[in-house]
Amino acid sequence: xxxxxxxxxxxxxxxxxxxxxxxxxxxxxxxxxxxxxxxxxxxxxxxxxxxxxxxxxxxxxxxxxxxxxxxxxxxxxxxxxxxxxxxxxxxxxxxxxxxxxxxxxxxxxxxxxxxxxxxxxxxxxxxxxxxxxxxxxxxxxxxxxxxxxxxxxxxxxxxxxxxxxxxxxxxxxxxxxxxxxxxxxxxx
Amino acid sequence: xxxxxxxxxxxxxxxxxxxxxxxxxxxxxxxxxxxxxxxxxxxxxxxxxxxxxxxxxxxxxxxxxxxxxxxxxxxxxxxxxxxxxxxxxxxxxxxxxxxxxxxxxxxxxxxxxxxxxxxxxxxxxxxxxxxxxxxxxxxxxxxxxxxxxxxxxxxxxxxxxxxxxxxxxxxxxxxxxxxxxxxxxxxx
DNA sequence: TGTACATCAGTGAACGCGCGTTCACTGATGTAC
DNA sequence: TGTACATCAGTGAACGCGCGTTCACTGATGTAC
Numbered sequence: 001x002x003x004x005x006x007x008x009x010x011x012x013x014x015x016x017x018x019x020x021x022x023x024x025x026x027x028x029x030x031x032x033x034x035x036x037x038x039x040x041x042x043x044x045x046x047x048x049x050x051x052x053x054x055x056x057x058x059x060x061x062x063x064x065x066x067x068x069x070x071x072x073x074x075x076x077x078x079x080x081x082x083x084x085x086x087x088x089x090x091x092x093x094x095x096x097x098x099x100x101x102x103x104x105x106x107x108x109x110x111x112x113x114x115x116x117x118x119x120x121x122x123x124x125x126x127x128x129x130x131x132x133x134x135x136x137x138x139x140x141x142x143x144x145x146x147x148x149x150x151x152x153x154x155x156x157x158x159x160x161x162x163x164x165x166x167x168x169x170x171x172x173x174x175x176x177x178x179x180x181x182x183x184x185x186x187x188x
Numbered sequence: 189x190x191x192x193x194x195x196x197x198x199x200x201x202x203x204x205x206x207x208x209x210x211x212x213x214x215x216x217x218x219x220x221x222x223x224x225x226x227x228x229x230x231x232x233x234x235x236x237x238x239x240x241x242x243x244x245x246x247x248x249x250x251x252x253x254x255x256x257x258x259x260x261x262x263x264x265x266x267x268x269x270x271x272x273x274x275x276x277x278x279x280x281x282x283x284x285x286x287x288x289x290x291x292x293x294x295x296x297x298x299x300x301x302x303x304x305x306x307x308x309x310x311x312x313x314x315x316x317x318x319x320x321x322x323x324x325x326x327x328x329x330x331x332x333x334x335x336x337x338x339x340x341x342x343x344x345x346x347x348x349x350x351x352x353x354x355x356x357x358x359x360x361x362x363x364x365x366x367x368x369x370x371x372x373x374x375x376x
Numbered sequence: 377t378g379t380a381c382a383t384c385a386g387t388g389a390a391c392g393c394g395c396g397t398t399c400a401c402t403g404a405t406g407t408a409c
Numbered sequence: 410t411g412t413a414c415a416t417c418a419g420t421g422a423a424c425g426c427g428c429g430t431t432c433a434c435t436g437a438t439g440t441a442c
Contacts, residue, residue: 001403046419113301115356123358153369161349168303170311181341189436191385234386
């Protein structure tokens with residue numbers, strides 16, 4: 001039956017939230033419309049009242065994941081100051097806890113590999129989210145202002161690569177070695 | 189009809205080579221058995237005379253991709269010496285040419301994201317290949333011997349992350365900025 | 377070395393299954409009066 | 410404010426499609442004699 005506008009808006013958010021988490025856990029194509037609608041306590045038939053296609057939802061889910069991720073970093077910068085916040089961010093990023101809970105972690109580490117082969121609308125969500133994340137990290141960077149952005153990108157590349165590799169190898173010892181080596185940063 | 193042992197061995201290699209390239213281009217699950225058998229000039233029905241399952245082939249294809257990749261680096265080390273070879277390796281890695289030809293590039297950058305959700309046998313192939321790549325890079329590293337392995341891992345993480353991010357955003361300008369920033373290495 | 381025959385690599389149709397998407401239907405919501 | 414009714418969010422069956430895997434069959438290969 002017809003739902004109230006409020007209920008519909010709530011359902012839409014539930015679907016995006018379920019997709020944001022489930023896609024980070026399983027990958028985009030391995031997340032079926034039926035599964036995620038069930039996770040949002042709905043049936044799959046109603047999906048197309050909210051989204052034009054699965055791709056359109058994927059784009060929104062990824063944008064939402066980046067927004068959540070960047071918001072966490074921003075909150076910490078306000079609380080701890082830029083230097084300590086970045087240190088915290090990297091420290092949390094390169095942990096076994098992050099490795100094993102991709103649904104709550106960095107969308108680039110969880111889905112960046114998929115992104116290369118996704119529809120343009122999905123890649124645009126990656127681009128927008130990545131810009132926001134780089135901007136935040138660059139603003140929190142110390143060192144010569146002209147170099148802050150490049151340093152932020154390099155830092156992000158290192159931790160994304162470390163988590164992708166650690167997850168791919170599936171071996172606790174090799175994975176931990178990769179995390180540990182990436183945690184040590186060479187003296188600037 | 190029955191094929192000679194030589195023909196069968198050739199076909200097996202053709203299948204692994206086709207899978208190694210196609211999986212890096214399309215992802216593991218998006219590469220269908222029928223498509224890759226066709227790429228190897230065979231029909232899909234014969235697949236199971238060679239491999240127990242698609243997962244078993246994926247593991248072999250990834251191991252082969254790492255072997256090719258590591259062999260290229262090793263050849264360069266012998267030709268140019270460790271320092272110049274690593275510089276060359278990183279230079280080639282962080283190029284638009286590498287971005288756009290994943291089928292011939294680093295298997296970790298192309299498939300690492302998929303690896304997190306694959307069967308154990310596939311993750312073992314990632315682990316084996318990653319160990320070989322780290323070993324080669326570490327041996328070619330300059331600086332304090334105790335730090336060489338960690339430095340190699342950090343370097344690898346940075347370039348893998350840079351390529352994953354560049355491919356995911358799909359935008360030439362942002363992608364190029366990520367490559368360029370990752371190319372500049374902070375003074376040691 | 378020659379021959380009879382068992383083996384088995386490759387073929388192509390078929391299997392069950394899950395996918396994204398569509399659709400007729402239901403009944404509470406929102407609106408026009 | 411109350412009422413009649415058009416709208417449409419959600420349901421669940423159905424659609425065509427491609428997937429990994431299986432199987433009966435074919436005929437060249439490899440082997441036993």
